[in-house]
Amino acid sequence: MPRPSSLACVRCGAHYPLDHYDRACAVCAEQHIAANLTVCYDAVPGRDLTRSAVSARPRSLWRWDGFLPAAATDAVTLGEGDTPLLAVPGLGLGDLWIKDESRNPTWSFKDRLASSAVTMARVVGAKLIASSSSGNAGASAAAYAAKAGLPCIVFTFKGAAGPLLTQMRAYGAMVLVVENKDDRWRLQSAGVKQLGWYSTSPFFGPVIGSNPFGMEGYKTIAYEIAEAFDWDPPEWFVLPVCYGDALYGAWKGFEELKALGWIKRVPRLVAAEISGSIAAAMRSGEAMPPEIQRNAPSIATSIGANQGTVQTLQALRGSGGTAVAVTDDELARWVVTLGTREGIWVEPSSAAPLAAIERLRATGTIAPKDRVVALVTAAGLKDASVIESAVPPSPAVKGGLSEVIKALHEVYGFSHD
Numbered sequence: 449m450p451r452p453s454s455l456a457c458v459r460c461g462a463h464y465p466l467d468h469y470d471r472a473c474a475v476c477a478e479q480h481i482a483a484n485l486t487v488c489y490d491a492v493p494g495r496d497l498t499r500s501a502v503s504a505r506p507r508s509l510w511r512w513d514g515f516l517p518a519a520a521t522d523a524v525t526l527g528e529g530d531t532p533l534l535a536v537p538g539l540g541l542g543d544l545w546i547k548d549e550s551r552n553p554t555w556s557f558k559d560r561l562a563s564s565a566v567t568m569a570r571v572v573g574a575k576l577i578a579s580s581s582s583g584n585a586g587a588s589a590a591a592y593a594a595k596a597g598l599p600c601i602v603f604t605f606k607g608a609a610g611p612l613l614t615q616m617r618a619y620g621a622m623v624l625v626v627e628n629k630d631d632r633w634r635l636q637s638a639g640v641k642q643l644g645w646y647s648t649s650p651f652f653g654p655v656i657g658s659n660p661f662g663m664e665g666y667k668t669i670a671y672e673i674a675e676a677f678d679w680d681p682p683e684w685f686v687l688p689v690c691y692g693d694a695l696y697g698a699w700k701g702f703e704e705l706k707a708l709g710w711i712k713r714v715p716r717l718v719a720a721e722i723s724g725s726i727a728a729a730m731r732s733g734e735a736m737p738p739e740i741q742r743n744a745p746s747i748a749t750s751i752g753a754n755q756g757t758v759q760t761l762q763a764l765r766g767s768g769g770t771a772v773a774v775t776d777d778e779l780a781r782w783v784v785t786l787g788t789r790e791g792i793w794v795e796p797s798s799a800a801p802l803a804a805i806e807r808l809r810a811t812g813t814i815a816p817k818d819r820v821v822a823l824v825t826a827a828g829l830k831d832a833s834v835i836e837s838a839v840p841p842s843p844a845v846k847g848g849l850s851e852v853i854k855a856l857h858e859v860y861g862f863s864h865d
């Protein structure tokens with residue numbers, strides 16, 4: 449089984465030892481470019497496997513351990529991965545499929561990252577997991593740390609609230625509140641350097657992306673999609689993008705399958721974003737995505753960063769893909785549409801791919817015959833605000849059936865006729 453041998457810069461390819469997993473590329477930094485590192489192996493990942501052998505293994509992310517940094521026998525797992533791929537032909541977006549990552553153990557795609565990162569933390573003997581995420585990444589780190597028997601610190605900031613913080617506390621994380629967001633990174637950085645904390649989240653700026661060992665877990669999204677399409681993957685794969693961890697991981701996964709000859713072609717990747725940072729860099733050709741300030745926060749808090757990452761650009765350029773900036777109005781409309789017409793309730797950021805696909809179909813960038821997979825990343829209960837404001841309040845009824853019929857008609861426009 450291939451084992452991690454070094455880390456390499458996602459942009460320039462410079463190699464580093466494995467314990468540099470929490471640093472940016474030093475060579476790129478000299479050019480003021482912040483680039484993440486990615487895991488290299490001592491042999492071709494997957495070379496000991498066959499498509500039929502891996503498909504026959506029990507359903508789990510870890511059936512792909514021939515491509516991953518640790519063996520399934522060492523895995524910290526809660527049953528992540530193997531999420532449903534649903535055909536969604538009825539939304540007017542052509543041949544559309546939804547990969548529903550809200551079905552993971554903590555109801556978000558971050559479980560793929562946390563399972564792989566916390567597994568490696570345990571392999572190297574880490575004593576504590578640290579995360580500066582008040583969102584899905586923090587909740588997922590907390591759950592997998594609990595499963596691993598490791599303490600977990602999550603830094604959050606004054607004013608942060610909601611189901612995600614409750615979720616972290618439910619998994620026993622030590623949730624610490626700081627005065628402002630910048631303090632989170634300062635304190636986590638000090639803990640990493642002085643106390644040997646194991647970081648699963650970004651903790652310095654400009655952000656490069658997450659822990660490289662964690663990002664290996666995202667490769668399995670590509671493997672599952674390729675397998676589900678009988679090794680003839682779709683023409684396009686569209687993801688909500690903040691720092692592009694899942695997008696980069698999926699690209700790497702598809703590239704590995706192509707190198708093995710398991711698939712002939714890598715899908716074109718699309719980053720559905722809020723800030724427009726990646727789209728701007730794709731237009732200008734620059735190496736470092738610009739910071740783009742917004743006047744107001746987006747409803748898509750999971751992807752609300754003002755600056756994209758180099759790893760996202762590498763994957764988009766490498767796959768012939770593109771980036772689309774979407775608006776809050778589009779997100780809200782697609783959250784409601786997905787829930788009420790398809791039975792899939794997602795948090796606002798997860799609706800970003802639908803909005804991007806709508807635009808790319810309209811302009812002809814995505815051809816009518818092209819098959820498209822949209823990744824929805826997290827469940828609607830994580831952030832119910834869109835539905836609370838978009839769906840009418842439930843009417844109170846007392847009395848007889850005639851009042852029920854009246855309420856159904858007046859509030860919901862429903863009639864038995």
Ligand SMILES: [Zn+2]
Binds near residue numbers: 457461477
């Ligand atoms: Zn570099």
